[in-house]
Structures are given as structure tokens and as C-alpha cells.
Ligand SMILES: Cc1cc2nc3c(=O)[nH]c(=O)nc-3n(C[C@H](O)[C@H](O)[C@H](O)COP(=O)(O)OP(=O)(O)OC[C@H]3O[C@@H](n4cnc5c(N)ncnc54)[C@H](O)[C@@H]3O)c2cc1C
Ligand code: SF4
């Protein structure tokens with residue numbers, strides 16, 4: 404019989420963060436990974452954010468951290484019947500020449516392995532190639548986990564960091580499998596390209612930097628968006644959509660990638676390039692307006708990261724909340740263990756953190772998504788600007804331009820007004836408000 | 842209107858060789874009695890793992906094409922599909938992910 408203070412299922416961003424923090428505080432920790440090594444089963448964009456990484460590793464990044472490119476900006480591409488509008492933003496504050504990097508692109512198979520090694524160096528025990536198939540209960544309370552081979556591991560606290568299809572969350576009764584309106588499916592292709600080509604089309608201010616591309620358009624991503632994340636010597640092209648939207652008349656996601664390559668310059672850039680990798684993975688995508696937070700702790704057990712659905716439902720980013728959530732869960736578990744009380748009640752500070760951090764992301768995501776797709780409609784946003792450009796080029800006489808500018812741009816004002824209102828609401832610590840309701 | 846160019850066998854042809862799998866056992870199952878032939882799994886599976894035979898879905902290419910997303914079980918209207926993770930150390934291996 405093997406007994407630990409803390410048993411963690413999953414060696415992704417959340418699990419390894421929790422394992423490192425707990426092991427550093429002297430806890431006896433074991434964490435499990437079903438792949439041959441951490442990251443082998445995982446996928447993402449993937450932009451990892453510095454502020455979250457430094458919560459776990461204060462002097463992040465190290466010299467041997469496997470990073471791809473620093474993110475210095477982004478382009479929004481909005482497709483409408485008038486054409487394709489590109490809003491290009493290279494943000495001074497993100498320039499890595501003068502400032503600290505905000506985010507990096509990474510390959511998860513390399514990065515997650517490195518990330519888990521930090522937990523192992525702190526003293527946590529990592530067991531790979533092992534699928535946890537069930538939890539063990541005694542008198543209705545979770546006391547450990549069981550591997551598919553029947554081996555048992557017991558702990559005071561169990562942390563479920565086992566991703567979107569989390570067995571810990573489902574078997575412990577937190578939730579059922581995600582419903583079609585709670586999860587999105589993504590597919591992604593990796594295309595090798597020469598560094599110079601990537602610098603030319605996606606390069607930022609400094610060496611090894613980039614901008615990300617986000618494409619919104621009915622023909623390429625009817626209910627979501629399509630994105631391009633540049634690496635050192637490859638780009639990844641991906642798209643995703645909620646399962647419910649897919650069922651409501653959508654196509655296999657590969658169809659949209661194909662459409663995109665047919666109708667944009669990417670098709671020409673990649674004309675003679677064969678993709679070298681194909682990936683697909685789900686992301687929780689809680690589209691329902693977050694009025695009632697998911698329960699994330701019960702007696703002896705906490706769930707974090709994708710297992711707890713902590714992904715922003717607009718941009719699909721979940722790395723930061725997985726990592727910070729892993730840390731919070733570990734800290735609260737340590738306190739509970741040292742107080743000798745690992746009941747649901749003792750974990751309430753974790754639920755409170757979740758209700759404020761995760762729910763405010765969901766709330767923001769829902770609002771901005773609703774604004775872009777429904778209220779403003781990105782077509783309505785793109786049309787006036789595209790029409791303005793067309794007028795300028797078609798009628799080079801000032802008498803035509805001024806009324807056209809007035810007419811087209813005035814259509815934008817109410818939309819910008821609602822956007823600013825959204826910004827204000829988000830700045831206000833909405834989180835605290837929600838937190839106090841629970 | 843479903844474009845069958847990106848479904849099943851045709852999708853498998855397009856993505857063949859673009860990932861690695863350590864095959865061991867089948868880990869997605871269909872209860873054929875429950876299947877109503879709606880084609881959801883067949884159309885949306887990102888691995889092209891299903892084949893329709895006489896109006897019934899068959900999980901014909903799990904060992905060599907399954908991406909382990911778990912979507913099929915969630916979109917089956919009759920709960921005919923059981924999705925399990927493959928044994929530890931087997932299944933899909935991702936690089937450049
Ligand atoms: C295509 C795509 C693009 C994305 N892009 C971004 C992005 O740019 N930025 C961002 O912030 N987020 C992004 N996300 C979301 C982000 O990847 C996730 O939110 C994040 O990985 C969640 O981390 P996690 O540790 O909770 O879960 P995971 O990363 O899924 O890790 C769970 C781990 O547990 C293991 N595991 C699962 N079950 C078991 C079991 N029973 N036994 C043993 N081990 C098990 C898995 O193998 C895995 O290693 C993206 C997601 C996808 C799919
Ligand atoms: S888990 Fe995903 S890839 Fe595998 S059969 Fe189901 S839908 Fe297809």
C-alpha cells in the first residue's frame with residue numbers, strides 16, 4: 404500500500420504546478436501521467452503567459468526552457484461580404500527589446516516535459532505510462548486512486564488535474580462528461596517553414612518574436628475562429644468550434660482548414676509545403692452564461708484546470724488558469740493537511756478563488772464573444788471600414804470621400820461605445836462581486 | 842450540407858502519416874443495437890475512425906487513427922458510443938503540438 408499526502412492525476416500544466424508547489428513545502432506527493440512522458444498527449448496554441456509561469460517558477464524562463472517565439476502582437480482578420488479586413492497590432496508594451504516578454508509560443512510535448520521535471524526536482528514522484536482508471540472511496544469519501552493494472556495509491560488529498568475528459572471530476576461526482584454546449588473540438592496542422600519566411604510574414608520587433616493571427620469568418624470558422632501561431636521554424640494553423648455548433652449544421656473541422664487555405668494568402672505561402680503533423684483535442688468551453696459556478700472541491704478532492712472547465716470561453720486560453728489554479732489548490736491542500744481537516748469546508752478558499760478568477764474570465768469571454776458575434780457582429784464591424792477603403796480608392800475626389808467616411812464611420816460609433824462599456828465592466832473587479840454572491 | 846471529402850476514409854487518406862500511434866487495444870466501442878445511423882460520429886470524428894455499414898456506424902479505425910479527443914461519445918444522440926482512454930503508454934503520441 405502506498406500512501407502520500409497529496410495524490411495528483413495528470414502531469415499537464417495544472418498537475419505539475421500543483422506537484423511542484425506541494426513538494427517544495429515538504430509534502431509527500433505523487434503525480435500520474437498516462438503518456439510515456441508529460442506533454443505527449445497534449446496540444447495547444449500554445450501561448451503560455453509569463454505572469455502565470457512566474458507564479459510557479461519565479462525566475463522563469465531558464466536557459467534550457469523549450470520556448471519557441473515571444474509574442475509581440477496580433478492580427479485580427481474579419482471576413483464579411485465586402486472582403487477581408489485585417490487589424491494589425493504590434494504593441495509597444497509587448498516589444499521584447501524594451502520590455503519583458505508577455506507570452507511565448509511553445510510545443511507542448513517539449514514544454515510540459517520540462518515543466519514536470521521542475522516538480523520532480525522539487526521532490527515530487529512522477530509515475531508515467533500509467534492510466535488512473537478509478538478513484539477509491541471509503542464511507543462515501545475519496546481516499547485514493549487506482550491504476551488500470553489495479554495498483555492502489557492513497558492520499559489525504561486528491562487533486563484532479565486530468566484534463567477535459569477528467570475521470571477524477573466525473574467519478575467523484577463533480578460533473579458528468581461535458582455536454583455538447585460545454586466543450587469545443589479543435590484540429591491543428593503544423594507546417595514547417597524557413598525561419599526567414601516566418602520572420603517576413605509573422606515576425607515582431609525583435610529576434611525570435613512573432614505576432615499571432617486570428618481569423619473570424621463564416622466560411623472558415625462559422626462559430627469560432629481560426630488561428631495561426633508561429634514557432635521558430637513552423638507555423639500551426641488551427642480551428643475549433645463548440646460541439647453544439649458543429650451539430651447544428653457544421654462540417655468536419657478539416658473542411659474549414661481547407662476552406663481557409665483555399666481563400667487566403669496562406670494557401671499560396673503553403674502551396675508546396677506538406678504539413679508534418681496533425682493534432683486534435685478538446686477544450687472545455689462553457690458557453691452558458693456563468694450564473695452558477697461549477698463545484699470544484701469536495702471532501703478530500705479538488706479539481707483544477709481543464710478538468711474544472713477553467714478556460715476562457717472567448718479565446719480558449721486555459722494555460723494560465725490551469726497553472727495558477729494548480730498552485731492555489733496545492734496551497735489550500737497543504738493548509739488543510741496541516742490543520743488535519745481536509746473536508747470540503749476547509750477547501751472553500753479554493754472555491755472562492757475559482758469563483759473570482761475563473762468566473763470573471765468566463766464572464767468576460769461570454770460578453771466579448773456575444774458582442775463580436777451577435778451584438779456588433781464582426782461583419783458589421785468590418786463592412787464600414789472596408790467600404791471606406793473602397794471609396795478612397797474608387798473615388799479619389801474629396802467630395803465623395805468625406806460623406807462616405809462620415810456615413811460609414813458613424814456606423815462604427817455605437818459599436819465602439821458598447822466595446823468601451825465592456826472594457827469598463829471588465830476593469831471593475833467584477834470577480835469580487837461574483838465571489839461575494841457565492 | 843456535409844462535405845464528405847473530409848469524413849471517414851477520405852479524411853484518413855489526408856491525415857495518414859501525420860501523427861504517431863502506439864496501437865494496442867481498441868478503446869472506443871459502439872453498441873450497434875443503440876445506433877440509429879445518424880452519422881454524427883462518422884461526420885465529425887477528427888480521426889476519420891468510423892465507417893457506415895448498412896446504416897450502422899462501425900468503429901473500424903480506432904487503433905490506427907483515434908486522436909483520443911472523446912468527442913464521438915459526446916455527440917452520439919443515443920449514447921451508443923463508449924469512449925475510454927487507451928492503456929497507459931499506448932495510443933497517440935504528439936510532437937510539434
Ligand atoms: C488546440 C488547442 C489550443 C490551445 N491554445 C491555448 C493557448 O494558446 N493558450 C492557452 O492559455 N490555452 C490554450 N489551450 C488550452 C490549454 O491547452 C488547456 O487549458 C491546458 O492545457 C489545461 O491544462 P490542464 O493541466 O488542466 O490539462 P491538460 O493539459 O489536458 O493535462 C492533463 C494531463 O493529464 C493526463 N491524464 C489525463 N487523464 C489521465 C489519467 N486518467 N491518468 C493519468 N494521466 C491522465 C493527460 O495525459 C495530460 O498530460 C488550447 C487548447 C487546445 C486544445
Ligand atoms: S475519440 Fe475522437 S478521434 Fe477517437 S474515435 Fe472518438 S471522435 Fe474519433
Ligand code: SF4
Nearest residue numbers: 876877879880882917
Ligand atoms: S453517433 Fe451514435 S447513433 Fe449516430 S451513427 Fe454514430 S453510433 Fe450511431
